[in-house]
Amino acid sequence: MPQRPSALFALADRNLPLLFPPATLARLTELVDIDPALTVTDFGDPALGERLAGTEFLITGWGCPVVTPTVLDGLPRLRGVLHTAGTVKALLDPEVWRRGVAVSTAAAANALPVAEYTLGVILLLGKDVLGLHDEYRATRAFPPGLTHRDIGNAGRRVGIIGASRIGRRVIELLRPFDFEVLLHDPYVTEAEARALGVRAVDLDTLLASSTIVSVHAPATPETRHLLDAARLALLPDGAALVNTARGSLVDTEALTKELVTGRIRAVLDVTEPEPLPAESPLFRLPNVLLTPHVAGSLGNELSRLGRTAVDELERLLTGRPLAYGVELAELARTA
Incomplete structure:
Protein backbone atom coordinates (compact mmCIF):
# COMPACT_ATOMS: atom_id res chain seq x y z
CA MET A 1 0.00 0.00 0.00
CA ALA A 106 -14.54 26.94 4.13
CA ALA A 107 -15.91 30.47 3.72
CA ALA A 108 -18.65 29.26 1.38
CA ALA A 109 -19.81 26.70 3.94
CA ASN A 110 -19.68 29.31 6.68
CA ALA A 111 -21.76 31.66 4.53
CA LEU A 112 -24.83 29.47 4.82
CA PRO A 113 -25.64 29.97 8.53
CA VAL A 114 -24.89 33.69 8.27
CA ALA A 115 -27.33 33.96 5.37
CA GLU A 116 -29.93 31.91 7.25
CA TYR A 117 -29.59 34.20 10.27
CA THR A 118 -29.97 37.22 8.00
CA LEU A 119 -33.07 35.83 6.29
CA GLY A 120 -34.72 35.12 9.63
CA VAL A 121 -33.92 38.59 10.92
CA ILE A 122 -35.22 40.30 7.76
CA LEU A 123 -38.53 38.43 7.94
CA LEU A 124 -38.96 39.24 11.63
CA LEU A 125 -38.03 42.91 11.14
CA GLY A 126 -40.56 43.21 8.34
CA LYS A 127 -43.28 42.05 10.74
CA ASP A 128 -41.86 44.30 13.50
CA VAL A 129 -41.74 41.24 15.75
CA LEU A 130 -39.22 42.81 18.09
CA GLY A 131 -41.22 45.98 18.68
CA LEU A 132 -44.56 44.20 18.95
CA HIS A 133 -43.07 41.65 21.35
CA ASP A 134 -42.00 44.42 23.74
CA GLU A 135 -45.37 46.15 23.49
CA TYR A 136 -47.32 42.92 24.00
CA ARG A 137 -45.20 42.02 27.02
CA ALA A 138 -45.74 45.47 28.53
CA THR A 139 -49.51 45.77 27.93
CA ARG A 140 -50.60 42.09 27.89
CA ALA A 141 -52.97 43.16 25.12
CA PHE A 142 -52.79 42.95 21.35
CA PRO A 143 -50.93 46.07 20.19
CA PRO A 144 -52.77 48.37 17.79
CA GLY A 145 -49.81 47.99 15.42
CA LEU A 146 -51.32 44.79 14.03
CA THR A 147 -53.24 46.85 11.48
CA HIS A 148 -50.47 49.40 10.85
CA ARG A 149 -49.81 49.77 7.15
CA ASP A 150 -46.00 49.81 7.57
CA ILE A 151 -45.89 46.29 9.03
CA GLY A 152 -45.52 43.31 6.72
CA ASN A 153 -43.29 41.76 4.08
CA ALA A 154 -45.45 42.25 1.01
CA GLY A 155 -43.33 44.10 -1.54
CA ARG A 156 -40.90 45.37 1.07
CA ARG A 157 -37.69 46.85 -0.33
CA VAL A 158 -34.53 45.27 1.07
CA GLY A 159 -31.06 46.66 0.40
CA ILE A 160 -28.04 44.36 0.29
CA ILE A 161 -24.61 45.96 0.63
CA GLY A 162 -22.01 43.63 -0.88
CA ALA A 163 -22.39 40.70 -3.28
CA SER A 164 -20.01 38.58 -1.25
CA ARG A 165 -20.54 34.85 -0.79
CA ILE A 166 -22.88 35.66 2.06
CA GLY A 167 -24.55 38.53 0.23
CA ARG A 168 -25.25 36.32 -2.78
CA ARG A 169 -26.59 33.56 -0.55
CA VAL A 170 -28.91 36.04 1.15
CA ILE A 171 -30.16 37.19 -2.25
CA GLU A 172 -30.82 33.57 -3.17
CA LEU A 173 -32.73 32.92 0.05
CA LEU A 174 -34.81 36.07 -0.40
CA ARG A 175 -35.87 35.06 -3.92
CA PRO A 176 -39.00 33.05 -2.99
CA PHE A 177 -40.38 35.94 -0.94
CA ASP A 178 -42.27 39.03 -2.05
CA PHE A 179 -39.38 41.47 -1.71
CA GLU A 180 -37.84 44.02 -4.02
CA VAL A 181 -34.09 43.65 -3.55
CA LEU A 182 -31.57 46.38 -4.24
CA LEU A 183 -27.83 45.73 -4.38
CA HIS A 184 -24.81 47.95 -3.97
CA ASP A 185 -21.46 46.46 -4.90
CA PRO A 186 -18.89 48.45 -6.90
CA TYR A 187 -17.60 45.23 -8.51
CA VAL A 188 -20.99 44.06 -9.82
CA THR A 189 -22.31 45.38 -13.13
CA GLU A 190 -25.97 46.12 -13.79
CA ALA A 191 -26.13 43.06 -16.06
CA GLU A 192 -24.67 40.84 -13.33
CA ALA A 193 -27.15 42.27 -10.83
CA ARG A 194 -30.05 41.49 -13.17
CA ALA A 195 -28.75 37.93 -13.45
CA LEU A 196 -28.91 37.74 -9.65
CA GLY A 197 -32.50 39.00 -9.77
CA VAL A 198 -31.75 42.31 -8.06
CA ARG A 199 -31.40 45.96 -9.07
CA ALA A 200 -27.96 47.58 -8.84
CA VAL A 201 -27.94 51.07 -7.31
CA ASP A 202 -25.43 53.41 -5.72
CA LEU A 203 -25.04 53.22 -1.96
CA ASP A 204 -26.84 56.46 -1.13
CA THR A 205 -29.86 55.44 -3.21
CA LEU A 206 -29.96 52.04 -1.52
CA LEU A 207 -29.88 53.57 1.94
CA ALA A 208 -32.47 56.24 1.20
CA SER A 209 -34.98 53.87 -0.39
CA SER A 210 -34.72 50.62 1.60
CA THR A 211 -36.62 49.88 4.80
CA ILE A 212 -34.26 47.02 5.71
CA VAL A 213 -30.54 47.20 4.90
CA SER A 214 -28.23 44.24 5.39
CA VAL A 215 -24.43 44.61 5.32
CA HIS A 216 -22.32 41.90 3.64
CA ALA A 217 -19.26 43.77 2.37
CA PRO A 218 -15.69 42.75 3.32
CA ALA A 219 -13.70 44.63 5.92
CA THR A 220 -11.00 46.53 4.01
CA PRO A 221 -9.42 49.97 4.46
CA GLU A 222 -11.86 51.25 1.80
CA THR A 223 -14.95 49.95 3.62
CA ARG A 224 -14.04 51.15 7.10
CA HIS A 225 -16.97 53.26 8.37
CA LEU A 226 -18.68 52.83 5.02
CA LEU A 227 -21.84 53.69 6.91
CA ASP A 228 -20.92 56.93 8.62
CA ALA A 229 -23.16 59.60 10.15
CA ALA A 230 -24.09 61.13 6.80
CA ARG A 231 -25.06 57.80 5.26
CA LEU A 232 -26.92 56.54 8.32
CA ALA A 233 -28.96 59.74 8.19
CA LEU A 234 -30.19 58.68 4.74
CA LEU A 235 -32.10 55.73 6.17
CA PRO A 236 -35.85 56.37 6.26
CA ASP A 237 -37.57 56.73 9.62
CA GLY A 238 -38.36 53.28 10.98
CA ALA A 239 -35.78 51.55 8.74
CA ALA A 240 -33.64 48.74 10.12
CA LEU A 241 -29.94 48.03 9.72
CA VAL A 242 -28.64 44.46 9.93
CA ASN A 243 -24.89 43.87 10.29
CA THR A 244 -23.49 40.35 10.21
CA ALA A 245 -20.29 41.35 8.36
CA ARG A 246 -17.76 43.26 10.47
CA GLY A 247 -18.29 46.01 13.00
CA SER A 248 -15.74 48.25 11.31
CA LEU A 249 -18.06 48.85 8.35
CA VAL A 250 -20.33 50.98 10.55
CA ASP A 251 -19.36 54.03 12.57
CA THR A 252 -20.51 52.80 15.99
CA GLU A 253 -20.65 56.26 17.54
CA ALA A 254 -22.77 57.62 14.70
CA LEU A 255 -25.04 54.57 14.72
CA THR A 256 -25.50 54.82 18.49
CA LYS A 257 -26.57 58.46 18.17
CA GLU A 258 -29.17 57.50 15.55
CA LEU A 259 -30.47 54.58 17.58
CA VAL A 260 -30.75 56.57 20.81
CA THR A 261 -33.26 58.83 19.07
CA GLY A 262 -35.41 55.81 18.23
CA ARG A 263 -35.59 56.89 14.59
CA ILE A 264 -34.22 53.62 13.19
CA ARG A 265 -33.74 50.03 14.37
CA ALA A 266 -30.76 47.68 14.25
CA VAL A 267 -29.86 44.02 14.56
CA LEU A 268 -26.13 43.76 15.19
CA ASP A 269 -24.26 40.47 15.36
CA VAL A 270 -20.94 42.30 15.02
CA THR A 271 -19.80 45.60 16.50
CA GLU A 272 -16.75 47.80 16.89
CA PRO A 273 -15.34 47.25 19.42
CA GLU A 274 -16.31 43.66 20.04
CA PRO A 275 -17.64 43.13 22.61
CA LEU A 276 -19.07 46.57 23.26
CA PRO A 277 -18.24 48.34 26.52
CA ALA A 278 -20.63 47.35 29.30
CA GLU A 279 -21.92 50.92 29.50
CA SER A 280 -22.91 51.07 25.81
CA PRO A 281 -26.51 52.30 25.36
CA LEU A 282 -26.97 49.64 22.67
CA PHE A 283 -27.44 47.00 25.36
CA ARG A 284 -30.47 48.84 26.73
CA LEU A 285 -32.25 50.27 23.71
CA PRO A 286 -35.56 48.58 22.81
CA ASN A 287 -34.98 49.21 19.09
CA VAL A 288 -31.70 47.25 19.08
CA LEU A 289 -31.10 43.51 19.06
CA LEU A 290 -27.52 42.57 19.88
CA THR A 291 -26.26 39.02 19.39
CA PRO A 292 -22.74 37.88 20.36
CA HIS A 293 -21.25 37.10 16.93
CA VAL A 294 -23.35 33.96 16.51
CA ALA A 295 -24.47 34.25 12.88
CA GLY A 296 -21.54 32.18 11.60
CA SER A 297 -21.05 28.46 12.13
CA LEU A 298 -21.65 27.25 15.67
Whole structure:
Protein backbone atom coordinates (compact mmCIF):
# COMPACT_ATOMS: atom_id res chain seq x y z
CA MET A 1 0.00 0.00 0.00
CA PRO A 2 1.44 3.42 -0.93
CA GLN A 3 2.33 5.67 1.98
CA ARG A 4 -0.31 8.27 2.78
CA PRO A 5 0.70 11.95 2.70
CA SER A 6 1.39 13.53 6.06
CA ALA A 7 -0.99 16.16 7.43
CA LEU A 8 -1.19 18.22 10.60
CA PHE A 9 -3.97 19.97 12.49
CA ALA A 10 -3.14 23.61 13.27
CA LEU A 11 -6.11 24.90 15.24
CA ALA A 12 -7.58 25.09 18.74
CA ASP A 13 -8.15 21.57 20.04
CA ARG A 14 -11.52 22.49 21.59
CA ASN A 15 -13.02 22.79 18.10
CA LEU A 16 -11.66 19.53 16.71
CA PRO A 17 -14.49 17.18 17.78
CA LEU A 18 -17.12 19.50 16.31
CA LEU A 19 -15.24 20.15 13.08
CA PHE A 20 -14.36 16.50 12.60
CA PRO A 21 -16.96 14.19 14.13
CA PRO A 22 -16.18 10.44 13.87
CA ALA A 23 -17.39 9.88 10.30
CA THR A 24 -15.55 12.93 8.93
CA LEU A 25 -12.40 12.11 10.89
CA ALA A 26 -12.50 8.56 9.53
CA ARG A 27 -12.62 9.94 5.97
CA LEU A 28 -9.70 12.23 6.72
CA THR A 29 -7.51 9.51 8.21
CA GLU A 30 -8.13 7.31 5.18
CA LEU A 31 -6.70 10.05 2.97
CA VAL A 32 -3.72 11.23 5.02
CA ASP A 33 -1.52 10.28 7.93
CA ILE A 34 -2.66 12.66 10.66
CA ASP A 35 -2.62 12.48 14.46
CA PRO A 36 -6.03 13.55 15.86
CA ALA A 37 -4.43 14.01 19.27
CA LEU A 38 -1.99 16.64 18.00
CA THR A 39 -3.24 20.17 17.39
CA VAL A 40 -0.58 22.80 16.77
CA THR A 41 -0.99 26.31 18.15
CA ASP A 42 2.72 27.21 18.12
CA PHE A 43 4.81 26.43 15.07
CA GLY A 44 7.92 27.39 17.05
CA ASP A 45 7.63 24.41 19.40
CA PRO A 46 11.01 22.60 19.08
CA ALA A 47 9.30 19.23 19.50
CA LEU A 48 7.52 19.75 16.16
CA GLY A 49 10.64 20.11 14.02
CA GLU A 50 10.69 16.64 12.46
CA ARG A 51 6.91 16.52 12.21
CA LEU A 52 6.74 19.83 10.36
CA ALA A 53 9.51 18.83 7.98
CA GLY A 54 7.41 15.95 6.66
CA THR A 55 4.03 17.70 6.61
CA GLU A 56 2.40 18.07 3.19
CA PHE A 57 -0.98 19.47 4.28
CA LEU A 58 -2.05 21.80 7.07
CA ILE A 59 -5.63 21.54 8.27
CA THR A 60 -6.10 24.96 9.85
CA GLY A 61 -8.86 26.71 11.75
CA TRP A 62 -9.59 29.12 14.58
CA GLY A 63 -6.56 29.21 16.86
CA CYS A 64 -4.01 28.55 14.12
CA PRO A 65 -0.82 30.60 14.48
CA VAL A 66 0.26 32.78 11.56
CA VAL A 67 2.07 30.95 8.77
CA THR A 68 5.08 33.20 8.18
CA PRO A 69 8.02 32.73 5.78
CA THR A 70 10.00 31.37 8.73
CA VAL A 71 7.29 28.82 9.44
CA LEU A 72 7.27 27.88 5.75
CA ASP A 73 11.01 27.26 5.90
CA GLY A 74 10.23 24.54 8.42
CA LEU A 75 7.56 23.08 6.11
CA PRO A 76 9.58 22.30 2.97
CA ARG A 77 7.10 19.69 1.71
CA LEU A 78 3.94 21.73 2.24
CA ARG A 79 1.50 21.34 -0.66
CA GLY A 80 -1.78 22.66 0.70
CA VAL A 81 -3.46 24.67 3.45
CA LEU A 82 -7.08 23.68 4.01
CA HIS A 83 -8.79 26.20 6.27
CA THR A 84 -11.87 25.12 8.22
CA ALA A 85 -13.09 28.70 8.72
CA GLY A 86 -13.60 31.82 6.64
CA THR A 87 -10.93 34.38 5.86
CA VAL A 88 -7.24 33.49 5.67
CA LYS A 89 -6.09 37.12 5.39
CA ALA A 90 -4.56 37.34 8.85
CA LEU A 91 -3.42 33.72 8.87
CA LEU A 92 -1.26 33.26 5.78
CA ASP A 93 1.68 35.36 4.64
CA PRO A 94 1.65 36.03 0.87
CA GLU A 95 4.75 33.88 0.67
CA VAL A 96 2.45 30.84 1.02
CA TRP A 97 1.09 31.47 -2.47
CA ARG A 98 4.46 32.48 -3.88
CA ARG A 99 5.82 29.08 -2.92
CA GLY A 100 3.07 27.37 -4.86
CA VAL A 101 1.04 26.12 -1.90
CA ALA A 102 -2.63 25.53 -2.68
CA VAL A 103 -5.02 27.32 -0.32
CA SER A 104 -8.66 26.52 0.32
CA THR A 105 -11.18 27.99 2.73
CA ALA A 106 -14.54 26.94 4.13
CA ALA A 107 -15.91 30.47 3.72
CA ALA A 108 -18.65 29.26 1.38
CA ALA A 109 -19.81 26.70 3.94
CA ASN A 110 -19.68 29.31 6.68
CA ALA A 111 -21.76 31.66 4.53
CA LEU A 112 -24.83 29.47 4.82
CA PRO A 113 -25.64 29.97 8.53
CA VAL A 114 -24.89 33.69 8.27
CA ALA A 115 -27.33 33.96 5.37
CA GLU A 116 -29.93 31.91 7.25
CA TYR A 117 -29.59 34.20 10.27
CA THR A 118 -29.97 37.22 8.00
CA LEU A 119 -33.07 35.83 6.29
CA GLY A 120 -34.72 35.12 9.63
CA VAL A 121 -33.92 38.59 10.92
CA ILE A 122 -35.22 40.30 7.76
CA LEU A 123 -38.53 38.43 7.94
CA LEU A 124 -38.96 39.24 11.63
CA LEU A 125 -38.03 42.91 11.14
CA GLY A 126 -40.56 43.21 8.34
CA LYS A 127 -43.28 42.05 10.74
CA ASP A 128 -41.86 44.30 13.50
CA VAL A 129 -41.74 41.24 15.75
CA LEU A 130 -39.22 42.81 18.09
CA GLY A 131 -41.22 45.98 18.68
CA LEU A 132 -44.56 44.20 18.95
CA HIS A 133 -43.07 41.65 21.35
CA ASP A 134 -42.00 44.42 23.74
CA GLU A 135 -45.37 46.15 23.49
CA TYR A 136 -47.32 42.92 24.00
CA ARG A 137 -45.20 42.02 27.02
CA ALA A 138 -45.74 45.47 28.53
CA THR A 139 -49.51 45.77 27.93
CA ARG A 140 -50.60 42.09 27.89
CA ALA A 141 -52.97 43.16 25.12
CA PHE A 142 -52.79 42.95 21.35
CA PRO A 143 -50.93 46.07 20.19
CA PRO A 144 -52.77 48.37 17.79
CA GLY A 145 -49.81 47.99 15.42
CA LEU A 146 -51.32 44.79 14.03
CA THR A 147 -53.24 46.85 11.48
CA HIS A 148 -50.47 49.40 10.85
CA ARG A 149 -49.81 49.77 7.15
CA ASP A 150 -46.00 49.81 7.57
CA ILE A 151 -45.89 46.29 9.03
CA GLY A 152 -45.52 43.31 6.72
CA ASN A 153 -43.29 41.76 4.08
CA ALA A 154 -45.45 42.25 1.01
CA GLY A 155 -43.33 44.10 -1.54
CA ARG A 156 -40.90 45.37 1.07
CA ARG A 157 -37.69 46.85 -0.33
CA VAL A 158 -34.53 45.27 1.07
CA GLY A 159 -31.06 46.66 0.40
CA ILE A 160 -28.04 44.36 0.29
CA ILE A 161 -24.61 45.96 0.63
CA GLY A 162 -22.01 43.63 -0.88
CA ALA A 163 -22.39 40.70 -3.28
CA SER A 164 -20.01 38.58 -1.25
CA ARG A 165 -20.54 34.85 -0.79
CA ILE A 166 -22.88 35.66 2.06
CA GLY A 167 -24.55 38.53 0.23
CA ARG A 168 -25.25 36.32 -2.78
CA ARG A 169 -26.59 33.56 -0.55
CA VAL A 170 -28.91 36.04 1.15
CA ILE A 171 -30.16 37.19 -2.25
CA GLU A 172 -30.82 33.57 -3.17
CA LEU A 173 -32.73 32.92 0.05
CA LEU A 174 -34.81 36.07 -0.40
CA ARG A 175 -35.87 35.06 -3.92
CA PRO A 176 -39.00 33.05 -2.99
CA PHE A 177 -40.38 35.94 -0.94
CA ASP A 178 -42.27 39.03 -2.05
CA PHE A 179 -39.38 41.47 -1.71
CA GLU A 180 -37.84 44.02 -4.02
CA VAL A 181 -34.09 43.65 -3.55
CA LEU A 182 -31.57 46.38 -4.24
CA LEU A 183 -27.83 45.73 -4.38
CA HIS A 184 -24.81 47.95 -3.97
CA ASP A 185 -21.46 46.46 -4.90
CA PRO A 186 -18.89 48.45 -6.90
CA TYR A 187 -17.60 45.23 -8.51
CA VAL A 188 -20.99 44.06 -9.82
CA THR A 189 -22.31 45.38 -13.13
CA GLU A 190 -25.97 46.12 -13.79
CA ALA A 191 -26.13 43.06 -16.06
CA GLU A 192 -24.67 40.84 -13.33
CA ALA A 193 -27.15 42.27 -10.83
CA ARG A 194 -30.05 41.49 -13.17
CA ALA A 195 -28.75 37.93 -13.45
CA LEU A 196 -28.91 37.74 -9.65
CA GLY A 197 -32.50 39.00 -9.77
CA VAL A 198 -31.75 42.31 -8.06
CA ARG A 199 -31.40 45.96 -9.07
CA ALA A 200 -27.96 47.58 -8.84
CA VAL A 201 -27.94 51.07 -7.31
CA ASP A 202 -25.43 53.41 -5.72
CA LEU A 203 -25.04 53.22 -1.96
CA ASP A 204 -26.84 56.46 -1.13
CA THR A 205 -29.86 55.44 -3.21
CA LEU A 206 -29.96 52.04 -1.52
CA LEU A 207 -29.88 53.57 1.94
CA ALA A 208 -32.47 56.24 1.20
CA SER A 209 -34.98 53.87 -0.39
CA SER A 210 -34.72 50.62 1.60
CA THR A 211 -36.62 49.88 4.80
CA ILE A 212 -34.26 47.02 5.71
CA VAL A 213 -30.54 47.20 4.90
CA SER A 214 -28.23 44.24 5.39
CA VAL A 215 -24.43 44.61 5.32
CA HIS A 216 -22.32 41.90 3.64
CA ALA A 217 -19.26 43.77 2.37
CA PRO A 218 -15.69 42.75 3.32
CA ALA A 219 -13.70 44.63 5.92
CA THR A 220 -11.00 46.53 4.01
CA PRO A 221 -9.42 49.97 4.46
CA GLU A 222 -11.86 51.25 1.80
CA THR A 223 -14.95 49.95 3.62
CA ARG A 224 -14.04 51.15 7.10
CA HIS A 225 -16.97 53.26 8.37
CA LEU A 226 -18.68 52.83 5.02
CA LEU A 227 -21.84 53.69 6.91
CA ASP A 228 -20.92 56.93 8.62
CA ALA A 229 -23.16 59.60 10.15
CA ALA A 230 -24.09 61.13 6.80
CA ARG A 231 -25.06 57.80 5.26
CA LEU A 232 -26.92 56.54 8.32
CA ALA A 233 -28.96 59.74 8.19
CA LEU A 234 -30.19 58.68 4.74
CA LEU A 235 -32.10 55.73 6.17
CA PRO A 236 -35.85 56.37 6.26
CA ASP A 237 -37.57 56.73 9.62
CA GLY A 238 -38.36 53.28 10.98
CA ALA A 239 -35.78 51.55 8.74
CA ALA A 240 -33.64 48.74 10.12
CA LEU A 241 -29.94 48.03 9.72
CA VAL A 242 -28.64 44.46 9.93
CA ASN A 243 -24.89 43.87 10.29
CA THR A 244 -23.49 40.35 10.21
CA ALA A 245 -20.29 41.35 8.36
CA ARG A 246 -17.76 43.26 10.47
CA GLY A 247 -18.29 46.01 13.00
CA SER A 248 -15.74 48.25 11.31
CA LEU A 249 -18.06 48.85 8.35
CA VAL A 250 -20.33 50.98 10.55
CA ASP A 251 -19.36 54.03 12.57
CA THR A 252 -20.51 52.80 15.99
CA GLU A 253 -20.65 56.26 17.54
CA ALA A 254 -22.77 57.62 14.70
CA LEU A 255 -25.04 54.57 14.72
CA THR A 256 -25.50 54.82 18.49
CA LYS A 257 -26.57 58.46 18.17
CA GLU A 258 -29.17 57.50 15.55
CA LEU A 259 -30.47 54.58 17.58
CA VAL A 260 -30.75 56.57 20.81
CA THR A 261 -33.26 58.83 19.07
CA GLY A 262 -35.41 55.81 18.23
CA ARG A 263 -35.59 56.89 14.59
CA ILE A 264 -34.22 53.62 13.19
CA ARG A 265 -33.74 50.03 14.37
CA ALA A 266 -30.76 47.68 14.25
CA VAL A 267 -29.86 44.02 14.56
CA LEU A 268 -26.13 43.76 15.19
CA ASP A 269 -24.26 40.47 15.36
CA VAL A 270 -20.94 42.30 15.02
CA THR A 271 -19.80 45.60 16.50
CA GLU A 272 -16.75 47.80 16.89
CA PRO A 273 -15.34 47.25 19.42
CA GLU A 274 -16.31 43.66 20.04
CA PRO A 275 -17.64 43.13 22.61
CA LEU A 276 -19.07 46.57 23.26
CA PRO A 277 -18.24 48.34 26.52
CA ALA A 278 -20.63 47.35 29.30
CA GLU A 279 -21.92 50.92 29.50
CA SER A 280 -22.91 51.07 25.81
CA PRO A 281 -26.51 52.30 25.36
CA LEU A 282 -26.97 49.64 22.67
CA PHE A 283 -27.44 47.00 25.36
CA ARG A 284 -30.47 48.84 26.73
CA LEU A 285 -32.25 50.27 23.71
CA PRO A 286 -35.56 48.58 22.81
CA ASN A 287 -34.98 49.21 19.09
CA VAL A 288 -31.70 47.25 19.08
CA LEU A 289 -31.10 43.51 19.06
CA LEU A 290 -27.52 42.57 19.88
CA THR A 291 -26.26 39.02 19.39
CA PRO A 292 -22.74 37.88 20.36
CA HIS A 293 -21.25 37.10 16.93
CA VAL A 294 -23.35 33.96 16.51
CA ALA A 295 -24.47 34.25 12.88
CA GLY A 296 -21.54 32.18 11.60
CA SER A 297 -21.05 28.46 12.13
CA LEU A 298 -21.65 27.25 15.67
CA GLY A 299 -22.31 23.88 17.29
CA ASN A 300 -23.36 21.23 14.80
CA GLU A 301 -22.79 23.67 11.94
CA LEU A 302 -19.03 23.30 12.43
CA SER A 303 -19.18 19.79 10.99
CA ARG A 304 -20.00 21.32 7.60
CA LEU A 305 -16.69 23.20 7.72
CA GLY A 306 -14.72 20.04 8.45
CA ARG A 307 -16.45 18.16 5.63
CA THR A 308 -15.56 20.99 3.26
CA ALA A 309 -11.86 20.72 4.17
CA VAL A 310 -11.87 16.94 3.65
CA ASP A 311 -13.64 17.32 0.30
CA GLU A 312 -11.00 19.82 -0.79
CA LEU A 313 -8.19 17.55 0.36
CA GLU A 314 -9.66 14.70 -1.68
CA ARG A 315 -9.72 16.97 -4.72
CA LEU A 316 -6.04 17.82 -4.34
CA LEU A 317 -5.06 14.18 -3.87
CA THR A 318 -6.94 13.12 -6.99
CA GLY A 319 -5.57 15.89 -9.18
CA ARG A 320 -8.77 17.92 -9.40
CA PRO A 321 -8.98 21.70 -8.94
CA LEU A 322 -10.11 23.05 -5.60
CA ALA A 323 -13.77 24.00 -5.38
CA TYR A 324 -13.04 26.84 -2.95
CA GLY A 325 -9.48 27.82 -3.73
CA VAL A 326 -8.17 31.21 -2.64
CA GLU A 327 -5.85 33.18 -4.90
CA LEU A 328 -3.46 35.84 -3.65
CA ALA A 329 -4.88 38.45 -6.04
CA GLU A 330 -8.33 38.09 -4.43
CA LEU A 331 -7.30 39.03 -0.92
CA ALA A 332 -7.30 42.80 -1.38
CA ARG A 333 -11.05 42.95 -1.97
CA THR A 334 -12.38 39.98 -0.05
CA ALA A 335 -13.02 39.32 3.59
